[in-house]
Amino acid sequence: MSRRFIAAAAQLGPIGRDEPRASVVTRMIALVDEGRRRGVRFMVFPELALTTFFPRWFIADPAELDRFYERSMPNPDVAPLFEAARAAGIGFHLGYAELDGTTRYNTAIIVDEAGTIVSKYRKIHLPGHREHEPERPFQHLEKRYFERGDLGFVVADAFGGKVGTLICNDRRWPEAFRSLGLQGVELVAAGYNTPRHYPLAPEHDRLQDFHNHLSLQAGAYQNGTYVIGTAKAGVEEGCELIGGSCIVAPTGEIVSVAQTLGDELVTAEVDLDRCREIKANIFNFALHREPDTYGLLTAPKRA
Amino acid sequence: MSRRFIAAAAQLGPIGRDEPRASVVTRMIALVDEGRRRGVRFMVFPELALTTFFPRWFIADPAELDRFYERSMPNPDVAPLFEAARAAGIGFHLGYAELDGTTRYNTAIIVDEAGTIVSKYRKIHLPGHREHEPERPFQHLEKRYFERGDLGFVVADAFGGKVGTLICNDRRWPEAFRSLGLQGVELVAAGYNTPRHYPLAPEHDRLQDFHNHLSLQAGAYQNGTYVIGTAKAGVEEGCELIGGSCIVAPTGEIVSVAQTLGDELVTAEVDLDRCREIKANIFNFALHREPDTYGLLTAPKRA
Numbered sequence: 001m002s003r004r005f006i007a008a009a010a011q012l013g014p015i016g017r018d019e020p021r022a023s024v025v026t027r028m029i030a031l032v033d034e035g036r037r038r039g040v041r042f043m044v045f046p047e048l049a050l051t052t053f054f055p056r057w058f059i060a061d062p063a064e065l066d067r068f069y070e071r072s073m074p075n076p077d078v079a080p081l082f083e084a085a086r087a088a089g090i091g092f093h094l095g096y097a098e099l100d101g102t103t104r105y106n107t108a109i110i111v112d113e114a115g116t117i118v119s120k121y122r123k124i125h126l127p128g129h130r131e132h133e134p135e136r137p138f139q140h141l142e143k144r145y146f147e148r149g150d151l152g153f154v155v156a157d158a159f160g161g162k163v164g165t166l167i168c169n170d171r172r173w174p175e176a177f178r179s180l181g182l183q184g185v186e187l188v189a190a191g192y193n194t195p196r197h198y199p200l201a202p203e204h205d206r207l208q209d210f211h212n213h214l215s216l217q218a219g220a221y222q223n224g225t226y227v228i229g230t231a232k233a234g235v236e237e238g239c240e241l242i243g244g245s246c247i248v249a250p251t252g253e254i255v256s257v258a259q260t261l262g263d264e265l266v267t268a269e270v271d272l273d274r275c276r277e278i279k280a281n282i283f284n285f286a287l288h289r290e291p292d293t294y295g296l297l298t299a300p301k302r303a
Numbered sequence: 304m305s306r307r308f309i310a311a312a313a314q315l316g317p318i319g320r321d322e323p324r325a326s327v328v329t330r331m332i333a334l335v336d337e338g339r340r341r342g343v344r345f346m347v348f349p350e351l352a353l354t355t356f357f358p359r360w361f362i363a364d365p366a367e368l369d370r371f372y373e374r375s376m377p378n379p380d381v382a383p384l385f386e387a388a389r390a391a392g393i394g395f396h397l398g399y400a401e402l403d404g405t406t407r408y409n410t411a412i413i414v415d416e417a418g419t420i421v422s423k424y425r426k427i428h429l430p431g432h433r434e435h436e437p438e439r440p441f442q443h444l445e446k447r448y449f450e451r452g453d454l455g456f457v458v459a460d461a462f463g464g465k466v467g468t469l470i471c472n473d474r475r476w477p478e479a480f481r482s483l484g485l486q487g488v489e490l491v492a493a494g495y496n497t498p499r500h501y502p503l504a505p506e507h508d509r510l511q512d513f514h515n516h517l518s519l520q521a522g523a524y525q526n527g528t529y530v531i532g533t534a535k536a537g538v539e540e541g542c543e544l545i546g547g548s549c550i551v552a553p554t555g556e557i558v559s560v561a562q563t564l565g566d567e568l569v570t571a572e573v574d575l576d577r578c579r580e581i582k583a584n585i586f587n588f589a590l591h592r593e594p595d596t597y598g599l600l601t602a603p604k605r606a
Contacts, residue, residue, distance in 0.1 A: 124593050127585075152596065172585065174477030174525055175597045182599045200584040207554055211524060211585075214555050218521030221514060222477055251510055252517050281503040282430075282475065282514075290427050291601050293455065294478045296485045298594050298601050 001160035003272035007187070008035055008043040009228050009245040010092070013262035014236035015052045021077040024050055027263055029084045034265045036088040041113065042159050043265070046232040047095035047123075047168045047191035048106065050078065053232065054097075055141040056195075056239055058132040065145070069099035073109060073117070086115035091159060093189035093228075095167060097146075098122070106146045108165050108191060112158050119156035122149025123167035125176060136199045138239050142169075153179035161186040161272040164225075168192040171229065172215045174222065175297065181223030182285065186250075186272045188227045190216065196240040208242045213254060221252030224278030226270050234261035250275045304463035306575035310490070311338055311346040312531050312548040313395070316565035317539035318355045324380040327353055330566050332387045337568045339391040344416065345462050346568070349535040350398035350426075350471045350494035351409065353381065356535065357400075358444040359498075359542055361435040368448065372402035376412060376420070389418035394462060396492035396531075398470060400449075401425070409449045411468050411494060415461050422459035425452025426470035428479060439502045441542050445472075456482035464489040464575040467528075471495040474532065475518045477525065478600065484526030485588065489553075489575045491530045493519065499543040511545045516557060524555030527581030529573050537564035553578045 010031045015024055028045060035043050048054075051068045059065045073096070074082045085092050091112045098107035106123035126148060128140030153176060155164040164180035164187070171177070171190045180188055194212060197205050204211075212229065220227040226249060233243035245258040247268040256268035279285075313334045318327055331348060338346050351357075354371045362368045376399070377385045388395050394415045401410035409426035429451060431443030456479060458467040467483035467490070474480070474493045483491055497515060500508050507514075515532065523530040529552060536546035548561040550571040559571035582588075 124596055125591060127591065148593065153599070169591075172525065173592070174481065174521070175592070175594075175600060178477065179597065179599050182602075198585070201580050204554065204580065204585075207556070211555065214517075214521055214524055218477070218517055218525075221517060222475065222521075251507065252514065253510070277504045277507065282501070282507075286604055288428060288430065288472075289476070289478070289604060290451065291478075291604060293427055294482065294601050296456070296482050297478060298597050299485075301589055301592060301594060 003160040005041040005159065005270060006039045006267055007228060007247060007270045008040045009230040009247060009258065009266040010043045010045045011230055011243060011245040011258050011264045011266060012046055012049060012232050014234040015232065017052045017237055019052065021050050025078060025081050028081050031263060031265050032084045032088055032090055035090050038265070038267050040090055040267060042091045044093040044189040044228040044230045045095065045191060046230045047108065047193050048097055049094055049191065049232065050096050052236060053193040055128065055145050056138040056237070058139050058141060066099065069097040069104060071099050082111065082115050085111065089113050093165065093191065095191040104146050105149060106142065106167055108167055108189070110156060110158055110163055110165065110189065118158045119154050119163070119165065120151065121154040121165040121167065122151050123170060124149045125169045125173050127169040137197065155180055155183040155185045159187070163187045163189065166190040168194065171219060174219065177219035177223055181225065185223065185225045186275045187270065188219065188225055190227060190229045192229065193232045194242045196242055209244050212242060212244055213246065216246065216248050217252040217254065220248040220250055221278065222283060224250045224275045224283050226250060231258070250278045306463040308344040308462065308573060309342045309570055310531060310550060310573045311343045312533040312550060312561065312569040313346045313348045314533055314546060314548040314561050314567045314569060315349055315352060315535050316537045318535065320355045320540055322355065324353050328381060328384050331384050334566060334568050335387045335391055335393055338393050341568070341570050343393055343570060345394045347396040347492040347494060347531040347533045348398065349533045350411065350496050351400055352397055352494065352535065353399050355539055356496040358431065358448050359441040359540070361442050361444060369402065372400040372407060374402050385414065385418050388414065392416050396468065396494065398494040407449050408452060409445065409470055411470055411492070413459060413461055413466055413468065413492065421461045422457050422466070422468065423454065424457040424468040424470070425454050426473060427452045428472045428476050430472040440500065458483055458486040458488050462490070466490045466492065469493040471497065474522060477522065480522035480526055484528065488526065488528045489578045490573065491522065491528055493530060493532045495532065496535045497545045499545055512547050515545060515547055516549065519549065519551050520555040520557065523551040523553055524581065525586060527553045527578045527586050529553060534561070553581045
């Protein structure tokens with residue numbers, strides 16, 4: 001299988017609190033259609049792509065909360081996306097809220113060109129807070145609505161290479177990127193919902209786009225991997241989410257970037273063999289890492 | 304002691320193979336004088352600041368090699384720098400080749416305003432190769448001429464805060480930055496000698512400045528620390544070294560940057576209290592790191 005192909009960040013604009021999944025899936029299928037026209041083989045949808053970013057609200061009613069989660073995948077609401085992508089010969093990455101029995105995760109899967117789910121990852125670095133903080137203009141209750149992922153950092157064989165997943169806040173943590181890099185990752189899918197406004201340090205609001213790209217570019221370069229970062233973007237239920245969806249080469253260079261805050265397909269050719277330029281040289285882990293000096297990195301946390 | 308002061312990257316231009324230390328020290332004292340005029344409290348000289356970057360040559364004669372190393376610090380050649388800095392009330396970071404008995408290290412020290420050595424670090428991530436590779440236009444024999452540092456990653460109390468050291472290639476490794484971050488570092492001194500031309504992947508020569516800044520900026524942001532990156536720059540014995548000496552804020556922003564490839568003082572005000580904007584929030588390690596999931600990072604190397 002060729003390791004050189006067209007890949008895409010499939011950015012989504014805002015999703016309303018009451019927008020049905022059928023509507024969102026229709027928008028995603030429009031991006032699949034556009035991908036087919038551009039010869040795309042793999043496209044990355046955002047984190048929690050099927051609904052609004054519901055952790056912005058404190059939701060006391062369990063039934064109201066439950067309706068944002070998927071109990072199986074694909075389920076009837078999402079099946080048309082699987083079918084359209086399979087018919088187009090396009091694989092995809094999809095983030096969604098998962099209800100597994102009674103346990104909740106912030107999850108993403110990778111689906112190959114044949115429509116088979118080849119990997120599943122549950123977000124490890126959950127940002128935000130656990131309790132309702134009514135003084136905030138909006139909440140960020142991921143620590144309340146999700147358990148920490150229990151599947152480790154996941155790299156799968158797909159699209160002729162090694163494909164890994166990070167979800168939103170994971171991408172800021174070099175430990176997460178490196179955990180994929182040490183498994184030989186060549187393409188990282190990273191979906192995100194990133195509010196422009198950060199209530200804890202609003203003086204950094206102006207830096208959100210910069211910090212997003214800095215994290216993705218450093219992770220790409222320091223691990224010699226392509227990265228596809230995909231936003232849910234735009235003003236969603238009064239909350240501005242950054243865009244900036246992009247494709248980053250293993251050199252850390254942004255080679256394609258979104259031009260809007262709406263539904264938009266961002267494409268670039270990727271050549272997974274180019275990862276070797278970095279992996280075999282400046283970041284040749286076997287030659288140059290010094291893991292026996294890194295003990296602090298895995299020491300238990302201090303409060 | 305105030306945690307807000309003027310800091311500087313004290314960039315050096317090329318040093319000739321036969322340039323005596325007295326000449327280099329005179330150049331450094333000129334930068335100390337300039338620092339005094341600008342109210343500097345702490346300045347960072349480059350890696351291996353007292354001599355030419357000698358790992359570019361295969362040197363078979365031990366006596367010829369030995370002359371690039373310091374056997375004590377301060378020694379008579381370097382004492383005038385210590386004295387000038389102390390008289391000016393300026394602390395400094397100095398990189399040099401160290402001969403400790405029969406063992407060789409790539410070392411850097413931090414000297415406080417009173418002229419006292421408050422920390423010593425020996426480079427852990429030695430780049431390059433061990434054997435003579437005559438097909439290269441120049442060598443990079445750090446793995447031959449230095450042992451791996453045996454002092455761990457070092458953070459010292461100085462200048463009212465927590466000051467750490469990385470040396471050249473260390474700065475590219477997020478593990479090294481994080482090892483300082485976990486010790487609460489607020490200012491990282493990072494000197495470097497970085498050739499423009501990288502024989503193993505010459506297609507990346509055009510990216511050397513970008514990769515330098517990307518690594519320094521990501522390390523600053525992801526650990527909430529100031530970083531002062533200082534080059535030995537310019538065409539040294541026919542080998543072009545990048546410049547780009549800079550001061551990076553804890554937000555990852557470059558707030559001051561060199562304008563030349565020669566001896567140049569790059570200054571900015573640093574306010575160590577601003578590290579808290581990052582350390583208490585987005586990279587609050589106690590709240591958001593997940594070290595029990597990072598086991599791969601310290602696993603023994605695979606060949």
